[in-house]
Amino acid sequence: MRFKGTALLAVALVGIVSYYFLIDLPSEKQKKKEKDLAEKVILFNSDNVKGISLTKGDVSIELKRRSIKEWEMTNPVNAKGDASAITDFLSFLKNLNFTRVVEESPKDLTPFGLDTPDLKIILSMGDGETKGVQVGDNHPMGNKVYLSRLNGSRILTAGVTKNRLDRKVHDLRDKTILDFETPEITKIELIRNGETLNLKKNKESWQVLEKEISAKGNETEVTNLLKTIQEAQIEQFVEEKPEQLTSYGLNNAKLTVKLTTSKANEPLTLKIGLKNQHDFYAKTLAKNNIFTINQSLFDTLNNRKFVDFLNKSLVDFNDNDLIKLTLRMDDSAIDLVRNKKDPQKWTMIQPVKMKANTATINSLLFDLKSSRIAEFITTNTKNFNKFNFEQPEKEINLTYKNGKTWALKLGKKPSSPNHYFAKRSDEETIFTLPKDSIELIFRSLHDLKDRTILEFDDDAVKEINVYDSKQTFILKKSAKKWNLTLPKPSNPIQSFIGKDILWAINSAEFESSLTSDPGDSVTGLSKPNVSIKLLDGEKKVLAHILIGNPLHKSPETLYLKSIKKSTIYTIKTKFLDEILSNIKKLKEAR
Secondary structure, three states: OHHHHHHHHHHHHHHHHHHHHHHHHHHHHHHHHHHHHHOEOOOOOHHHEEEEEEEEOOEEEEEEEEEOOEEEEEEOOOEEEOHHHHHHHHHHHHOOEEEEEEEOOOOOOHHHOOOOOOEEEEEEEOOOOEEEEEEEEEOOOOOOEEEEEOOOOOEEEEOOOHHHHOOOHHHHEOOEOOOOOHHHEEEEEEEEOOEEEEEEEEOOEEEEEEOOEEEEEOHHHHHHHHHHHHHOEOOEEEEOOOOOOHHHOOOOOOEEEEEEEOOOOOOEEEEEEEEOOOOEEEEEOOOOOEEEEOHHHHHHHHHOOHHHHEOOEOOOOOHHHEEEEEEEEOOEEEEEEEOOOOOOOEEEEEOOOEEEOHHHHHHHHHHHHHOEOOEEEOOOHHHHHHHOOOOOOEEEEEEEOOOOEEEEEEOOOOOEOOEEEEEEOOOOOEEEEEHHHHHHHOOOHHHHEOOEOOOOOHHHOOEEEEEOOOOEEEEEEEOOEEEEEEOOOOOOOOOHHHHHHHHHHHOOEOOEEEOOOOOHHHHOOOOOOEEEEEEOOOOOEEEEEEEEEEOOOOOOEEEEEEOOOOOEEEEEHHHHHHHHHHHHHHHHOO
16 A cells, blocks of 8 residues: 555646646746746847838938848948947847836827937837837936837837947947958058068968069968958948048058959959048048048058068978988088889988988988078078078978979078078078078988898797807797797796887897998907898798997997898997896896
8 A cells, every 4th residue: 555655646746746847837938938028128020121221309310121141321321330249239139128118198299208218229020020129318317218119109218328228320330441351362462652562372382572573472461461450340430421532641542452353353452541640541442432441450451571481481392292302511412312113211312322211311301391581581582692502501402293392401601600591493592591400401311221130020020049158038929929948047028028129129220331341359249249130930031130349449330241132331339328227127037
């Protein structure tokens, strides 16, 4: 029986909860919605408004909707409306609630200032209906205003002041100076005191031209300039139909901006004239009216120089598009070409023909693309001789798959101890590059050679024999783990020791290769300090190296020989140190 009672209580609780959420709560929400709507001063749908009229005294502002997002001002001037400002105004009116009903049908409207209202706002709706509000005096208690609906008798108060409802011609008129979309602009001309700075779009990049100088433009700087012009607003409208331009300094403007678009034959043109107390007089070529712009816009257009728009990135390219790289320095040249069969590798063809160090070349190309110009120097091409680019101190040339080339030349005379004068092949501008960037780009012949001693596949190695002049260590690979089999360890070894030995051998690079054998008494290779042999699963020797004595005049360098080659190399002691550190770990495992 107790179970039945509990079940009944549960059913009752579910019923109460369901009633609340399904019936009571929606009903409360509906009542609140109805109350909110009932308290609206003007109940309307913003999208259905086709016209707006604001009358204040003898001044009347008339606006007509041209499309969902376009408005036109038809009175007191014919001009484009400020769609954003008009939308905000309609939103403000739509959300305006009255706080109380003062009188239902007053006999005298004078105490409320509604006998001759200061402001009348009328909305013309799409169905022909008109809605609106008449604005009276501010409430004596402050922060309120008396209102009456258009064709209504009740006196209302709303929690706003009169000036919040007021809008002036300037507020609702479009204040855009030049209307355009940034991707459409193909050319920018800044004409100042008779001289022109050109920014010209070439496919996806920009070129900067002034007088006889042409250089690659900085896309970010050009885009920022266009954004500034696009977002600039008219400060004040001065005169709609001027009889003369001289008094404004616009008959022969000292500053003119022209924007050529891909969609129009004539450029968008802005002329800027004299300064009044705070702003500058201006006008566009497309319209008659004169207006003012602020100091900030004038400074942006007037003060930006040729060098401000130049691209400080030294060069941009896709590594895979390169087929040849040439470095000229110290009166010698290094030519490197990409392998056709294996594009990931490079070959040196001058001054010697051999494999090139791919890692070093990739690093060089990365540093080349990462380099940034320190400073641009505006100069005339007639003065190039003093920089001696005909016989540059250093030069780098890139050749691409499509046959195009690019070159960087460094002048004989550095601009300072920390910078070099430089010039690119694709422009006439001279600039400076930091000395540390030059050192990263112009690698030595030694660094560009492939100095790898051995080539083998790590996975093919199944056995490693290491002899350190006192004993032999044999490691064998079982599955993916390395085990020490000689001498028999008392503790299991860490498997990464075998991987570390292989990595050290595979990455070993020689310092130099000897043209003749200096003899065993010098090299000590007949009785080496360390011997390392790598075998595959069938006991075939994949690699075998001997490490001998240190060089007499260079104790940090050792002699090394690969049994498969007759060449004797020298190698840094750090290579042996890596091997010995792993041998020490093997000894500790015994």
